[in-house]
Amino acid sequence: xxxxxxxxxxxxxxxxxxxxxxxxxxxxxxxxxxxxxxxxxxxxxxxxxxxxxxxxxxxxxxxxxxxxxxxxxxxxxxxxxxxxxxxxxx
Amino acid sequence: xxxxxxxxxxxxxxxxxxxxxxxxxxxxxxxxxxxxxxxxxxxxxxxxxxxxxxxxxxxxxxxxxxxxxxxxxxxxxxxxxxxxxxxxxxxxxxxxxxxxxxxxxxxxxxxxxxxxxxxxxxxxxxxxxxxxxxxxxxxxxxxxxxxxxxxxxxxxxxxxxxxxxxxxxxxxxxxxxxxxxxxxxxxxxxxxxxxxxxxxxxxxxxxxxxxxxxxxxxxxxxxxxxxxxxxxxxxxxxxxxxxxxxxxxxxxxxxxxxxxxx
Ligand SMILES: Cc1ncc(C[n+]2csc(CCOP(=O)(O)OP(=O)(O)O)c2C)c(N)n1
Ligand code: SF4
Ligand code: SF4
Ligand code: SF4
Ligand SMILES: [Mg+2]
Numbered sequence: 001x002x003x004x005x006x007x008x009x010x011x012x013x014x015x016x017x018x019x020x021x022x023x024x025x026x027x028x029x030x031x032x033x034x035x036x037x038x039x040x041x042x043x044x045x046x047x048x049x050x051x052x053x054x055x056x057x058x059x060x061x062x063x064x065x066x067x068x069x070x071x072x073x074x075x076x077x078x079x080x081x082x083x084x085x086x087x088x089x090x
Numbered sequence: 091x092x093x094x095x096x097x098x099x100x101x102x103x104x105x106x107x108x109x110x111x112x113x114x115x116x117x118x119x120x121x122x123x124x125x126x127x128x129x130x131x132x133x134x135x136x137x138x139x140x141x142x143x144x145x146x147x148x149x150x151x152x153x154x155x156x157x158x159x160x161x162x163x164x165x166x167x168x169x170x171x172x173x174x175x176x177x178x179x180x181x182x183x184x185x186x187x188x189x190x191x192x193x194x195x196x197x198x199x200x201x202x203x204x205x206x207x208x209x210x211x212x213x214x215x216x217x218x219x220x221x222x223x224x225x226x227x228x229x230x231x232x233x234x235x236x237x238x239x240x241x242x243x244x245x246x247x248x249x250x251x252x253x254x255x256x257x258x259x260x261x262x263x264x265x266x267x268x269x270x271x272x273x274x275x276x277x278x279x280x281x282x283x284x285x286x287x288x289x290x291x292x293x294x295x296x297x298x299x300x301x302x303x304x305x306x307x308x309x310x311x312x313x314x315x316x317x318x319x320x321x322x323x324x325x326x327x328x329x330x331x332x333x334x335x336x337x338x339x340x341x342x343x344x345x346x347x348x349x350x351x352x
């Protein structure tokens with residue numbers, strides 16, 4: 001699974017930046033076509049849900065997508081599946 | 091997005107300001123609805139007037155967007171006419187506790203079987219930031235330019251005193267706990283009241299040195315105290331920091347209720 005921000009909805013509040021335990025979201029710097037500074041993703045394949053949702057068959061963590069007031073965070077299937085080498089630092 | 095089948099995606103993005111907590115509360119409520127396995131055609135959302143009360147407009151079920159303060163009166167009507175419907179009310183602190191205060195206490199007294207979710211942002215958000223009955227003492231609003239001088243209502247305690255069967259309070263930071271509390275309220279027959287302390291960065295934060303969304307969230311997080319801890323501290327006579335409010339489940343009981351499913 002792949003983490004994506006729907007830039008047609010994101011208003012750049014950075015609440016996702018605040019809550020992600022892995023620091024996957026970072027405050028953006030560039031205005032998008034809607035005049036909004038959306039967060040940028042840092043190695044999103046580290047996200048628990050990206051890695052394990054398919055295996056467990058349910059949402060894991062998901063705090064960013066619950067707190068996102070603009071329903072802008074989602075996971076999409078990767079086609080074809082791209083294996084990632086993931087190093088998770090604790 | 092949570093509960094994709096329940097959002098009116100054609101209406102998104104919604105009108106709420108950047109970082110407004112109301113969107114988070116909609117997420118958590120719909121997360122709880124999905125957990126309950128409710129059907130769309132058996133569920134109705136009712137609201138009054140305010141930013142918070144616009145929430146049903148983004149949900150793909152029948153809804154009533156009623157007059158200011160009267161959501162609970164309309165919801166009571168719906169429930170008495172069609173007890174088999176699942177009724178959820180979205181309301182704001184002004185809507186529920188100022189103009190609608192009487193409907194609030196009587197709906198709790200009657201214990202009508204519905205779930206009432208109050209997005210308490212301590213302000214009249216929609217009309218530009220006037221003080222509400224929950225504006226904390228000292229807070230600046232357009233009608234309290236030198237700081238609010240009146241004590242604030244504790245909405246959850248009010249619902250407990252008035253007789254609601256389930257009462258909980260969380261904040262828009264505590265998304266998992268909030269979702270669980272809403273689902274628990276939906277499972278409890280009788281009136282379930284869930285107060286959610288939310289951020290209004292535009293009309294509350296801006297005037298109270300909490301301009302950034304993260305500052306508002308941090309303020310909510312750091313002033314929330316689990317109700318068990320609060321009770322323990324006060325029982326031991328230990329001091330509780332100023333501005334602390336309790337979070338968690340305040341009551342779950344079995345008073346006689348009205349309009350429970352047949
Ligand atoms: C009968 C009536 N009186 C006053 C108003 C103006 N009015 C609209 S929204 C609002 C306050 C809403 O505050 P709250 O319920 O806290 O909602 P919020 O916008 O903060 O979410 C008021 C006074 C109205 N629409 N109708
Ligand atoms: S689901 Fe959790 S780990 Fe994954 S991006 Fe969101 S907050 Fe971070
Ligand atoms: S929480 Fe949602 S709206 Fe806010 S910055 Fe992150 S993706 Fe954008
Ligand atoms: S005015 Fe306040 S409550 Fe209304 S949408 Fe803006 S932030 Fe939210
Ligand atoms: Mg309000």
